[in-house]
Amino acid sequence: MTVPNTVPHRTSMTNAHDEKIPATMKALLTTGDGRFALKDVAIPILKEDEILVRVVAIAVNHVDWKYLALHSRVKGTCMGWDFAGTICQVPPNCPNRKLGEHVAGLASTGRGAFAEYVAIPGDLTIQLPPTVSFEDAAGLGTACISACQCLYQELNIPMPGAYSTPHYAQSILIWSGASSVGQYAIQLAKLSGYKVISTSAPANHDFVKSLGADVVFDHSDSQSARQIFHSTEGTLVKAVDCWSQGMSPNQVSLSFSRQGGEIATLLPYESRTPGVKAYSVAANSIYGKDTSFPFVTVGSTNHLQNGKAYCKLISTLITQNKLKFVPAKVYPGGLLGVAAGIEDMRLGKVHAQKITCRIAETSQSNRA
Numbered sequence: 001m002t003v004p005n006t007v008p009h010r011t012s013m014t015n016a017h018d019e020k021i022p023a024t025m026k027a028l029l030t031t032g033d034g035r036f037a038l039k040d041v042a043i044p045i046l047k048e049d050e051i052l053v054r055v056v057a058i059a060v061n062h063v064d065w066k067y068l069a070l071h072s073r074v075k076g077t078c079m080g081w082d083f084a085g086t087i088c089q090v091p092p093n094c095p096n097r098k099l100g101e102h103v104a105g106l107a108s109t110g111r112g113a114f115a116e117y118v119a120i121p122g123d124l125t126i127q128l129p130p131t132v133s134f135e136d137a138a139g140l141g142t143a144c145i146s147a148c149q150c151l152y153q154e155l156n157i158p159m160p161g162a163y164s165t166p167h168y169a170q171s172i173l174i175w176s177g178a179s180s181v182g183q184y185a186i187q188l189a190k191l192s193g194y195k196v197i198s199t200s201a202p203a204n205h206d207f208v209k210s211l212g213a214d215v216v217f218d219h220s221d222s223q224s225a226r227q228i229f230h231s232t233e234g235t236l237v238k239a240v241d242c243w244s245q246g247m248s249p250n251q252v253s254l255s256f257s258r259q260g261g262e263i264a265t266l267l268p269y270e271s272r273t274p275g276v277k278a279y280s281v282a283a284n285s286i287y288g289k290d291t292s293f294p295f296v297t298v299g300s301t302n303h304l305q306n307g308k309a310y311c312k313l314i315s316t317l318i319t320q321n322k323l324k325f326v327p328a329k330v331y332p333g334g335l336l337g338v339a340a341g342i343e344d345m346r347l348g349k350v351h352a353q354k355i356t357c358r359i360a361e362t363s364q365s366n367r368a
């Protein structure tokens with residue numbers, strides 16, 4: 001893993017927009033005791049295909065607290081995956097990204113997003129129109145990219161625009177539609193022409209319908225799987241399980257046709273139900289490299305190419321105003337607000353929202 005404070009030191013510089021890029025930045029680094037702290041570290045030196053982004057807002061994911069729990073003894077790793085910001089350095093061999101453009105993305109493990117600057121391959125970023133707020137866009141990376149992986153990579157449904165008319169009158173189940181991944185999966189499946197069946201707490205049924213779900217059931221009701229089976233007349237064969245824990249993969253399996261079906265899951269799951277195949281995704285597999293976290297994945301150039309295609313697709317849909325963002329919930333304190341955000345996620349206190357922090361608030365809080 002590359003650690004920002006071990007990369008060669010660089011001096012401060014000014015880019016072609018007269019923006020000063022300092023030699024060091026503030027970042028949240030793991031401290032080797034299951035926690036993390038705000039540190040001053042060197043700004044990452046760019047690899048060949050990377051751009052440098054001045055981070056404006058970051059978003060918190062479950063993977064952040066899981067990383068701390070599973071790598072409690074690792075010291076000096078820069079935390080965080082999701083960010084949005086402005087491009088402040090572009091190498092000559094990265095022609096399709098421009099200085100000053102707004103982008104969002106999913107940082108690679110160890111080259112973390114919880115920092116004032118992040119280095120990332122240019123074509124693995126999502127271009128944003130200037131009208132989009134950084135707080136809204138910060139939560140796109142992990143959730144929207146993993147929704148694409150589930151739908152297009154694992155379930156092979158056509159990407160929006162692949163057909164001029166809706167695909168089939170087929171149904172797809174998006175289990176836990178109010179989750180961050182679920183909100184994007186519903187909208188993307190709808191844009192691909194599918195009838196969307198979803199589940200959520202009853203309080204979120206209208207919200208989930210407002211994203212495009214045709215029918216919504218209660219995820220905590222043990223009868224929901226049977227009701228989904230009947231409402232789809234036993235024809236359901238595709239589902240994304242956006243919770244993937246406890247009983248949810250079993251409930252999804254029970255919703256399927258008697259012949260079975262395919263589930264894309266966000267956590268590893270081995271199906272024991274005859275006819276039901278399960279495939280799990282890892283958002284950071286878009287880097288095309290072997291990973292051991294959040295679980296073991298073998299590097300694949302297909303996943304890398306898919307990652308680039310998904311970033312392009314998400315950029316297009318946002319520019320066309322076809323995707324609604326997961327509502328942002330801003331926690332105060334910039335990088336110093338991340339700890340409260342991670343704890344609230346770990347405790348399951350976050351519903352149908354994405355916790356976001358504004359980087360600029362870090363220095364104000366740090367001085368106070």
Ligand SMILES: NC(=O)c1ccc[n+]([C@@H]2O[C@H](COP(=O)([O-])OP(=O)(O)OC[C@H]3O[C@@H](n4cnc5c(N)ncnc54)[C@H](OP(=O)(O)O)[C@@H]3O)[C@@H](O)[C@H]2O)c1
Nearest residue numbers: 062146176178179180181200201243266281282283351352
């Ligand atoms: N593999 C990957 O790359 C990847 C990527 C993203 C996420 N994940 C994993 O996927 C899971 C969800 O992540 P997320 O960020 O989308 O979550 P999230 O936004 O925090 O999801 C919160 C929602 O989950 C729903 N929920 C809570 N308990 C539930 C249950 N027992 N059954 C069904 N739904 C339940 C709630 O819906 P209601 O409010 O309607 O009750 C809540 O609004 C996490 O385990 C995360 O680590 C993995």
